[in-house]
Amino acid sequence: MMAEIIDGKAMAQRLLEETATAVEKMRVEHGRTPGLAVVLVGSDPASEVYVGRKIAQCRKAGIRSIEHRLPATVSQAELLALIDELNADSEVHGILIQLPLPDHVDAGLVLDRISPAKDVDGFHPVNVGRLSTGTGGLVPCTPLGIMVLLDSVIDDYRGLNVVVIGKSNIVGKPVSMLLLEREATVTVTHIETRDLPDVARKADIIVAAAGAPHLVRGYWVKPGAVVIDVGITRVRDHDGKTRIVGDCATHELDHARAVTPVPGGVGPMTIACLLSNTVKAAGTADPA
Numbered sequence: 614m615m616a617e618i619i620d621g622k623a624m625a626q627r628l629l630e631e632t633a634t635a636v637e638k639m640r641v642e643h644g645r646t647p648g649l650a651v652v653l654v655g656s657d658p659a660s661e662v663y664v665g666r667k668i669a670q671c672r673k674a675g676i677r678s679i680e681h682r683l684p685a686t687v688s689q690a691e692l693l694a695l696i697d698e699l700n701a702d703s704e705v706h707g708i709l710i711q712l713p714l715p716d717h718v719d720a721g722l723v724l725d726r727i728s729p730a731k732d733v734d735g736f737h738p739v740n741v742g743r744l745s746t747g748t749g750g751l752v753p754c755t756p757l758g759i760m761v762l763l764d765s766v767i768d769d770y771r772g773l774n775v776v777v778i779g780k781s782n783i784v785g786k787p788v789s790m791l792l793l794e795r796e797a798t799v800t801v802t803h804i805e806t807r808d809l810p811d812v813a814r815k816a817d818i819i820v821a822a823a824g825a826p827h828l829v830r831g832y833w834v835k836p837g838a839v840v841i842d843v844g845i846t847r848v849r850d851h852d853g854k855t856r857i858v859g860d861c862a863t864h865e866l867d868h869a870r871a872v873t874p875v876p877g878g879v880g881p882m883t884i885a886c887l888l889s890n891t892v893k894a895a896g897t898a899d900p901a
């Protein structure tokens with residue numbers, strides 16, 4: 614039997630529609646339009662695509678987006694000055710700095726400068742701390758999206774074994790916190806983990822976020838497990854064409870209960886959750 618394919622594209626579309634409804638309600642009831650500042654440094658082609666999609670989705674949902682495109686040579690001081698300006702702007706409820714940043718910029722310093730209340734990416738230490746103590750705050754978009762996808766196939770996480778592959782600050786660590794909040798038993802694995810296939814095979818849920826194409830093979834996955842594929846790697850085929858592949862060899866996962874596709878799984882949810890975080894930030898902001 615084939616595994617169920619969790620349709621991230623359709624679920625993202627639904628969330629975007631709900632967000633548009635919430636934006637309209639906020640406008641009518643409070644006279645406030647959520648505003649998202651999108652900062653792109655340099656011209657990384659993938660970042661250009663993602664930023665373009667974020668802005669297009671904002672437009673559709675009725676969120677005001679304010680785009681700041683800076684050259685790759687921008688100084689750290691200039692970037693910090695822009696963030697100070699955006700922090701002080703009452704029309705800006707969310708600030709997004711598209712990653713990666715150029716090497717000469719200290720990304721940690723830049724992200725820490727964003728006001729935690731406007732940190733719609735959930736990367737600021739205050740929001741990281743809130744997430745790890747289960748005390749609210751803004752949660753990173755990809756992990757939020759993963760939970761929406763998982764909730765579509767799992768009612769009760771209590772006692773389930775989850776193996777997270779990858780310990781990044783953007784995905785691995787925050788998704789582990791969200792799963793712990795649901796009383797799952799979470800094992801976070803990484804490049805140094807011994808016998809990773811054996812560890813993975815014990816999982817009821819695998820979240821693969823290693824950035825390693827087709828790392829997770831069929832024999833890593835227990836029959837009936839749910840597999841969330843977070844990897845997005847562009848590879849070049851024999852014919853010279855590029856295509857996007859995930860961290861999982863999905864064609865070997867017929868025995869899984871459900872899997873997310875790449876593309877069309879976690880990626881679209883990341884953008885939808887950014888918009889819903891922006892509305893959340895606008896809803897908690899002080900009146901202008």
Ligand SMILES: Nc1nc2c(c(=O)[nH]1)N[C@@H](CN(C=O)c1ccc(C(=O)N[C@@H](CCC(=O)O)C(=O)O)cc1)CN2
Pocket residue numbers: 662663709710711712713734754755845857875876877878879880881882883884
């Ligand atoms: N400030 C941030 N920077 C980055 C984040 C982030 O959450 N915040 N995540 C990634 C990039 N990203 C969003 O910014 C992102 C990546 C992929 C997708 C997506 O929809 N992917 C498609 C496939 C790719 C394609 O079609 O080109 C899919 O999976 O279907 C959306 C957003 C790093 N930077």
